[in-house]
Amino acid sequence: MVMDTETTVYHRPASLTDLGTHYCPGCTHGVAHRLVAEVIDEMGLRETTIGVASVGCSVFAYNYFDFDFVQAPHGRAPAMATGIKRVLPDRIVFTYQGDGDLASIGMGEIVAAAGRGENITVIFINNANYGMTGGQMAPTTLPGMKTTSSPNGRDVESQGYPIRTAELLATQEGAGYIVRRSLHDPKNIRLAKKAIRLAFETQVRGLGFSLVELLSSCPTNWGMDPVDALKWIEQNMIPYFPINDCKVHPVIASLRI
Amino acid sequence: MAKELLKGNIAIAEAAVRAGLQAYFGYPITPQTELLEYLSKRMPELGRTFVQAESELGAINMVYGAACTGVRVMSSSSSPGISLMMEGLSYIAGTELPVVLIDVMRGGPGLGNIAPSQQDYNQIVHGGGHGDYYPIVLAPANIQEAIDLTVLAFDLAEKYRSIVIVLLDGSLGQMMEPAELPPMQPLRTEYPDWATRGAVGRERRIHTSIYLNPAEQEKTNLRILQRWQEVKKNEVRHKAYFLEDAEYVVIGFGTAGRVALSAVRAARAEGIKVGLLRPVTLAPFPVQPIEALAGSSKGVLVVEMNSGQMLDDVLACAKGRTPVHFYGRPGGIIPLPDEILAEIHRMIAEPIRLNGHPRDQWLERMVQHT
Numbered sequence: 210m211v212m213d214t215e216t217t218v219y220h221r222p223a224s225l226t227d228l229g230t231h232y233c234p235g236c237t238h239g240v241a242h243r244l245v246a247e248v249i250d251e252m253g254l255r256e257t258t259i260g261v262a263s264v265g266c267s268v269f270a271y272n273y274f275d276f277d278f279v280q281a282p283h284g285r286a287p288a289m290a291t292g293i294k295r296v297l298p299d300r301i302v303f304t305y306q307g308d309g310d311l312a313s314i315g316m317g318e319i320v321a322a323a324g325r326g327e328n329i330t331v332i333f334i335n336n337a338n339y340g341m342t343g344g345q346m347a348p349t350t351l352p353g354m355k356t357t358s359s360p361n362g363r364d365v366e367s368q369g370y371p372i373r374t375a376e377l378l379a380t381q382e383g384a385g386y387i388v389r390r391s392l393h394d395p396k397n398i399r400l401a402k403k404a405i406r407l408a409f410e411t412q413v414r415g416l417g418f419s420l421v422e423l424l425s426s427c428p429t430n431w432g433m434d435p436v437d438a439l440k441w442i443e444q445n446m447i448p449y450f451p452i453n454d455c456k457v458h459p460v461i462a463s464l465r466i
Numbered sequence: 467m468a469k470e471l472l473k474g475n476i477a478i479a480e481a482a483v484r485a486g487l488q489a490y491f492g493y494p495i496t497p498q499t500e501l502l503e504y505l506s507k508r509m510p511e512l513g514r515t516f517v518q519a520e521s522e523l524g525a526i527n528m529v530y531g532a533a534c535t536g537v538r539v540m541s542s543s544s545s546p547g548i549s550l551m552m553e554g555l556s557y558i559a560g561t562e563l564p565v566v567l568i569d570v571m572r573g574g575p576g577l578g579n580i581a582p583s584q585q586d587y588n589q590i591v592h593g594g595g596h597g598d599y600y601p602i603v604l605a606p607a608n609i610q611e612a613i614d615l616t617v618l619a620f621d622l623a624e625k626y627r628s629i630v631i632v633l634l635d636g637s638l639g640q641m642m643e644p645a646e647l648p649p650m651q652p653l654r655t656e657y658p659d660w661a662t663r664g665a666v667g668r669e670r671r672i673h674t675s676i677y678l679n680p681a682e683q684e685k686t687n688l689r690i691l692q693r694w695q696e697v698k699k700n701e702v703r704h705k706a707y708f709l710e711d712a713e714y715v716v717i718g719f720g721t722a723g724r725v726a727l728s729a730v731r732a733a734r735a736e737g738i739k740v741g742l743l744r745p746v747t748l749a750p751f752p753v754q755p756i757e758a759l760a761g762s763s764k765g766v767l768v769v770e771m772n773s774g775q776m777l778d779d780v781l782a783c784a785k786g787r788t789p790v791h792f793y794g795r796p797g798g799i800i801p802l803p804d805e806i807l808a809e810i811h812r813m814i815a816e817p818i819r820l821n822g823h824p825r826d827q828w829l830e831r832m833v834q835h836t
Binding site: 257261268269277280281285288289291292293295297300318 | 488489491515517519520521523524525527528529530531532533534535537539553554557561662663664665666667670671672673674675676
């Protein structure tokens, strides 16, 4: 059979620039970027969104999103986002932060922003290590996990336990929507996209602080091929970091998207 | 407007409001806290932005975010808090954004004390944050000047896309004096063509301070330095007192300069031909007037409320052409006019010493006295 017309069913979101990324093959940053861009397109927010990039592998996120963007010092993205949102309350402001940035050096800023009920959205990439600096132990590194700064595996006696960020932030009264999702297979990617949508819906409705923690792969620093890295998320990360609706505002819970 | 009795911290806060301040982010620290307290009431009643941040780290990065949108934005703190802001200031400088910061200095290092000091001079004037950058630094010596320089700070920040720091000691923040506030300026309704406020019907805009390619970073460094050359050409300000026929010159900024003026007046009453140069801009530093005085005077006395920080800048201007003396009170102590008068007498009476650093000689005298 010969088709005489072709229809594009899958295209680059308008919110993504036509640029190859610097991310490693198999890294899920690209998936997370695309999901955010699709949601912003679908909600018609491209012209009114201001993104805040952080320090880490996603420092150049602003190269890939086609809307206004600023770049924050390490861990300070929630404070910078606060400054923007408070002077432009009708704009949509989100940060895109990794686990070293958000859960280690930036723990003060993120907890304070959630506590204030700051009406911003946070996309939080948890890949259990510091990617950009070459795979050091992060606050999210699993017990026993080998990294370049825990060469014998994370010893919880001396190096402590991984921090469950979503659960921690969900204790804050100012938080409107806090969930954890994973990017390890198509089903979970679809669920992640819906969560990102609901996080932005939370902000649009002025319901307080919103955050989506995304379990992500880091094949290069984990020393795995991309497929094994995705399996490793499912087998090792999810048991410690469960996919969870930690806090969902009733208005968002009743939303049908 | 009529003169009112105003406390320094409040006067600066209200001056900023009248200069069109749209957003303030701060954190409590003595001796600047009244500034934050005042604005916590004043800004919301005007429908403007006020946030008490979780820390000075938070405050300066909120300032950074707001500055990206092109609004008039300010923070204030005191020495230990300013240290915490150095990271953010370096980023703001690297992103070339206009920001106003008030530093009401206290004694240090460390937690130090809450008494008036000028011990942040080096940190503020010569950096503190990493990388090459050049903030404009304004040093008021009385409440009226604090008001006027706060208003000027916003204009200079925007003119040069620069950080402007108003540097004063705790006594100026805390004291009350009659002063006149400026008229209320309308808030801006138009924003510069670099402001990230949402890409409505235009190309996206980006604010970043990262240039991974060293050649691009160097280009940025040179652009920032070239802009600084413009600042140095246009914005040097100082106050001159009794300098026309002066044989000896006292140099001091802020409160130290103000106290020194009393000493100079007392010396003049004794018939001593001495004058005072008080830098109003510490950066850009009044190099030319000080160079000229160094060439024509018999001696220069630098007075500071620290251990001789501006002293090094004066020595660089003097270039060994005149003896330079130093008198300082670090640690949160304001020198009395009589102490400075005694130093003027010493400068005139002492044989010229060709060797040694004035700071070392001052330290020797200080240790002997205590």
